Amino acid sequence: MELDVIALRRDLHAHPEVGFTEFRTAAKVVEILLSLGYEVQYGEETMDGPSRRGLPSEEALEEAYQRALRDGANPDIVSKMRGGYTAVIGVKKGQAPGPTVGFRFDMDALPIRESADADHAPQAKGFRSVYEGSMHACAHDGHTAVGLGLAAKLADGSFHGTVKLIFQPAEEGVRGAYAIVQKGCLDDVDYLFCHHQGTDVPTGEFHGGGQGFLASTKLAARFYGVSSHAGASPEKGRNALLGAATALMNIHALPRFSTGSTRVNVGVLEGGTAANIVPEFARMVIETRSVSEETNNDLEQRVRRIIAHSAEMHELRYEIDVIGAAIPIRCDEELVQLAMEEARQVEGFHTVKASVESAMGSEDASFMIRRVQEKGGKGTYMIIGSHLPAPHHHPKFDIEEEILPRGVELLSRIARRVLT
Structure with missing residues (x-):
């Protein structure tokens, strides 16, 4: 047929x-x-x-x-x-x-x-x-x-x-x-x-x-803070978007690896509701890649640590989910x-x-x-x-x-x- x-x-x-x-x-x-x-x-x-x-x-x-x-x-x-x-x-x-x-x-x-x-x-x-x-x-x-x-x-x-x-x-x-x-x-x-x-x-x-x-891991990270008036009481807020931005800059500052070519990218960063409100929520989507599965795993763990420490630095809660992955x-x-x-x-x-x-x-x-x-x-x-x-x-x-x-x-x- x-x-x-x-x-x-x-x-x-x-x-x-x-x-x-x-x-x-x-x-x-x-x-x-x-x-x-x-x-x-x-x-x-x-x-x-x-x-x-x-x-x-x-x-x-x-x-x-x-x-x-x-x-x-x-x-x-x-x-x-x-x-x-x-x-x-x-x-x-x-x-x-x-x-x-x-x-x-x-x-x-x-x-x-x-x-x-x-x-x-x-x-x-x-x-x-x-x-x-x-x-x-x-x-x-x-x-x-x-x-x-x-x-x-x-x-x-x-x-x-x-x-x-x-x-x-x-x-x-x-x-x-x-x-x-x-x-x-x-x-x-x-x-x-x-x-x-x-x-x-x-x-x-x-x-x-x-x-x-390439081996690859796709991660979705969510940051949870506290909203507050950005002019009258900014110190009472916990800025989730700032925490996510801190993570973004440090993720892109990760070093190259001698064990194989790598790629890292924050493809999505979003959060906040208005100019005068401290953002209580932010979301980012990240991917890591490498020719080596072991190197990609190492890179992923470094990204996870950056997210955790960025959240701690700004007194935020966070969650990370794997939303995609591949191996060589x-x-x-x-x-x-x-x-x-x-x-x-x-x-x-x-x-x-x-x-x-x-x-x-x-x-x-x-x-x-x-x-x-x-x-x-x-x-x-x-x-x-x-x-x-x-x-x-x-x-x-x-x-x-x-x-x-x-x-x-x-x-x-x-x-x-x-x-x-």
Whole structure:
């Protein structure tokens, strides 16, 4: 059976949903997998609730849930996802025993307003986002479409072993994979293949592995003080915003490390209500990154100490939550070479390479690959090149749609190669 992956991608592109709110997308994935005869797990079956990171507010989750219902999501399916349980796993057992091969596809969009310029292909061709302020600006619509195209290719079950297709929410901010891992959904996977489209690799080029993904931790810190009149009695107040600002300056003053490249950034700082009121609340969002997991952990602990001492200095209470995390990816050479061999057999791939360095980014598929490897299996993270008219996370981001059927063919060949 074949799916029109280009038409499917355009539908997904027009209805982008950010992390943990992918209700319409996930419901469509469930419907298609069921129609193809897959055993399908979704809702709380697929995610450990407390392990979800950076979960949106209850109001945001409910608003997105109701929007999905208005836009045609199957109410019987989507009701199991209510509250942000939007992962979907499709399982197809073959005609004889064999290994389990997993493929992971991320589904979420970004909080970006998509370009409405006439030279932007989704606008010109009529599939620009209908949700203002949200956009598929990182190819996850293409990833999901390829995953469903692969499901159709393997629906006959004519292989030895089991295929497990993992559709992950909330990759952006590296938030969603960890809860799937903690639920145990990767524990039976012998071989795991993850991929990304684009990433500054040109159309027609394929890389069997990705290198250079950074360990990262995303933290949300909240400071609690006491409000007071800023003119009449400032000494009676405890300035939460000042405490947060103190932390910000010292976080950005952290030294470099001899053990590996690092990054640190305070991306959000907010607080206060009026010019004449000492702010009683402030919030900041911070990320740390490093090529080394150990160095990132050290950097994170230094950030935590700065927050604690800044709060103490200004007599504030504080809280810190981890809202996202990733670890480095180590690809298994056996799978890198296998993927390269199969790519050479697919029309349209004219350049095949072993690996490509990431642009100092992070990926929470890292937790999935690590768990498979810890259980004795193997994993890799592949790159399918695509010309990009604008960078990832840009309002004019788009992919070359010709890569979608090519990606389906490649992953199908990989699956059947492993499951012979």
